[in-house]
Amino acid sequence: MSIPFSNPLNIPVLGFCAYSGTGKTTLLKQLIPELNRRGVRLAVIKHAHHNFDVDIPGKDSYEMRKAGAKQMLVASHVRWALMTEDAVEGDPKLPHLLAQIEADKVDIVLVEGFKKLELPKIELHRAAHGKPLIHTHDDNIVAIACCDETETPAELTRLDLNNVGQIADFVIEYQTNWQAPDIELPIPAEATPVSDEQKFLSVAQGLEQLMAMVKPLTDSEQVAIDDAANRVLASDAISPVNVPQQTNSAMDGYAFAYSQDNSPEHPVAPLTLMGEVLAGHEYPGTLAAGEAVRIMTGATVPQGADTVEARELVVEQDGQVQLQGPVIAGQHVRLAGEDIAKDALALAKGHRIHAAEQGLLASLGLATADVVKQPTIAVFSTGDEVSQPGEPLKANCIYDSNRYTIKSMAQKLGCHVIDLGIIEDSEEALTTALSKASVDADIVISSGGVSVGNADYIKTVLAKIGEINFWRINMRPGRPLAFGKVNESLFFGLPGNPVAVMVSFLQFVQPAIRKLAGEINYTPQYLPAITDTMLRSRTGRTEFVRGQYHLSNDGRLHVASTGAQGSGMLNSMVKANCLIVIGEAEDSVVPGQQVYIQPFAELL
Ligand SMILES: Nc1nc2c(c(=O)[nH]1)N[C@H]1C(S)=C(S)[C@@H](COP(=O)(O)OP(=O)(O)OC[C@H]3O[C@@H](n4cnc5c(N)ncnc54)[C@H](O)[C@@H]3O)O[C@H]1N2
Numbered sequence: 179m180s181i182p183f184s185n186p187l188n189i190p191v192l193g194f195c196a197y198s199g200t201g202k203t204t205l206l207k208q209l210i211p212e213l214n215r216r217g218v219r220l221a222v223i224k225h226a227h228h229n230f231d232v233d234i235p236g237k238d239s240y241e242m243r244k245a246g247a248k249q250m251l252v253a254s255h256v257r258w259a260l261m262t263e264d265a266v267e268g269d270p271k272l273p274h275l276l277a278q279i280e281a282d283k284v285d286i287v288l289v290e291g292f293k294k295l296e297l298p299k300i301e302l303h304r305a306a307h308g309k310p311l312i313h314t315h316d317d318n319i320v321a322i323a324c325c326d327e328t329e330t331p332a333e334l335t336r337l338d339l340n341n342v343g344q345i346a347d348f349v350i351e352y353q354t355n356w357q358a359p360d361i362e363l364p365i366p367a368e369a370t371p372v373s374d375e376q377k378f379l380s381v382a383q384g385l386e387q388l389m390a391m392v393k394p395l396t397d398s399e400q401v402a403i404d405d406a407a408n409r410v411l412a413s414d415a416i417s418p419v420n421v422p423q424q425t426n427s428a429m430d431g432y433a434f435a436y437s438q439d440n441s442p443e444h445p446v447a448p449l450t451l452m453g454e455v456l457a458g459h460e461y462p463g464t465l466a467a468g469e470a471v472r473i474m475t476g477a478t479v480p481q482g483a484d485t486v487e488a489r490e491l492v493v494e495q496d497g498q499v500q501l502q503g504p505v506i507a508g509q510h511v512r513l514a515g516e517d518i519a520k521d522a523l524a525l526a527k528g529h530r531i532h533a534a535e536q537g538l539l540a541s542l543g544l545a546t547a548d549v550v551k552q553p554t555i556a557v558f559s560t561g562d563e564v565s566q567p568g569e570p571l572k573a574n575c576i577y578d579s580n581r582y583t584i585k586s587m588a589q590k591l592g593c594h595v596i597d598l599g600i601i602e603d604s605e606e607a608l609t610t611a612l613s614k615a616s617v618d619a620d621i622v623i624s625s626g627g628v629s630v631g632n633a634d635y636i637k638t639v640l641a642k643i644g645e646i647n648f649w650r651i652n653m654r655p656g657r658p659l660a661f662g663k664v665n666e667s668l669f670f671g672l673p674g675n676p677v678a679v680m681v682s683f684l685q686f687v688q689p690a691i692r693k694l695a696g697e698i699n700y701t702p703q704y705l706p707a708i709t710d711t712m713l714r715s716r717t718g719r720t721e722f723v724r725g726q727y728h729l730s731n732d733g734r735l736h737v738a739s740t741g742a743q744g745s746g747m748l749n750s751m752v753k754a755n756c757l758i759v760i761g762e763a764e765d766s767v768v769p770g771q772q773v774y775i776q777p778f779a780e781l782l
């Protein structure tokens with residue numbers, strides 16, 4: 179029987195398995211110093227089958243543990259040991275034990291025992307023992323270390339059980355070639371092909387199909403750096419200058435030429451103070467060895483000098499500068515062009531401009547930026563029951579909220595928005611509005627009227643003046659989605675339910691707008707978080723649960739559902755700061771399990 183295993187660390191874990199008496203411990207006792215000698219830092223985990231204790235009665239640590247401490251950590255200046263009382267049924271769990279290892283301090287974990295786990299292992303075999311082979315029924319054996327008499331299949335790496343150097347070579351090769359498995363995100367980056375008989379599309383399939391129809395805008399314009407926020411760079415920004423322009427000081431202090439005489443190995447010789455240089459000015463001469471100038475942060479480092487010491491670490495007296503401690507050659511000096519060199523690529527085409535990018539473009543001396551034309555989005559609502567906010571609410575009606583969430587999200591993505599209002603449910607009104615909108619807009623977005631019952635007008639109109647696909651996406655909320663073209667504009671028909679509108683916008687309209695706007699390499703952000711609440715889904719469907727995440731005392735992100743998840747309840751979006759994405763492969767998720775979240779602070 180094999181037991182699934184997943185490695186929680188970002189370093190390799192390699193097991194050694196054998197029937198008892200084969201000499202596992204003897205081999206490891208020789209292999210460990212051999213690997214150490216070759217510079218490999220090791221952790222070892224051993225599974226003991228008996229009730230072991232590492233401590234002895236009478237020692238403080240033993241007595242305190244026996245007095246009831248669940249965990250006892252004893253530490254000295256050479257080592258520390260953590261003992262944990264953790265009685266479990268069956269075997270201890272290896273992933274949990276591995277999580278206790280300080281993975282930044284070692285290169286590989288060697289594991290003795292845990293024979294039944296689906297863990298990459300080296301099998302040890304001694305034919306004289308007459309014990310069965312393990313690799314014949316365990317696919318996780320990566321090599322067999324055995325003696326001459328053992329017969330092994332040609333495809334299995336064979337090592338000499340008595341040749342520790344050869345086994346060490348194998349371990350090092352395994353460690354060097356090991357790659358952490360790719361993280362599986364709830365929505366895969368690549369969609370499986372859509373089959374003919376498929377009624378529903380996966381989120382990835384819907385996204386792939388619609389993204390194939392989005393062509394990035396090619397028109398660009400020059401705008402002032404002040405107006406470039408949230409726009410996308412249309413061409414590479416090449417630096418016309420070195421940033422910084424000249425080699426300058428990073429501290430208020432003293433500049434001088436580093437020499438052995440003021441290095442830690444030598445007595446510190448006083449330097450002769452030659453003058454002062456302020457930011458925006460330069461020292462007229464060249465400093466000779468043993469000379470220093472007083473220098474301000476940002477001031478050009480004089481010719482001849484290469485090192486700066488901070489003012490508070492220096493005593494200046496009677497024209498002499500006495501360094502107090504060791505200095506490192508070149509310290510506190512910012513080299514000309516170290517941030518961005520002249521003629522180097524400062525910001526690549528396709529980059530969305532925010533505060534740091536605006537600052538960076540300004541630091542090159544640029545007054546304007548070449549940006550992609552702003553996408554124009556036309557938005558309208560449909561439905562006899564949908565009323566204009568500010569007007570009295572008619573019987574059996576609801577106020578229009580979808581137009582407002584769509585407009586706001588589009589504006590946050592740097593779009594120019596045309597509000598077409600609420601359009602009466604008639605073929606004529608829709609034809610006029612859509613034809614007009616498509617002249618000015620790159621994307622036309624409607625909400626409502628895309629589910630089975632009432633899609634008729636949109637369907638008829640778009641069949642005449644464009645093309646339309648009515649998709650059913652295996653997701654919740656946001657199952658129905660219409661996507662097509664009106665003349666040359668793209669058309670999104672989002673589902674009417676207010677939360678479905680927002681979720682569909684985030685998942686489908688957002689990436690389309692980013693591509694249209696010329697943004698390159700946008701991928702949705704996923705963060706791992708531990709769920710504190712039970713989350714329900716269904717295998718085969720992607721569930722977007724409104725969640726609230728926070729950084730917990732355990733140093734990890736935790737997330738909880740915001741409660742009732744009706745797709746008409748905008749309040750659940752207001753309370754949320756992320757979507758919890760439960761992928762198709764998963765059913766329900768229990769508290770304590772890891773999930774992926776998409777924080778949406780940027781757009782909502
Ligand atoms: N028989 C079926 N009925 C429904 C299905 C289905 O598969 N079979 N799918 C459900 C799902 S899921 C959704 S989502 C909705 C989508 O329906 P529509 O896109 O056709 O939208 P409407 O029916 O027009 O409206 C749904 C809901 O949203 C309200 N709404 C519409 N526009 C606005 C607006 N601008 N602001 C605020 N609220 C709006 C509307 O009053 C309805 O309550 O269909 C389900 N039904």
Ligand code: MOO
Pocket residue numbers: 653654655656657658673675677678745
């Ligand atoms: O997509 Mo609908 O929002 O599941 O109600």
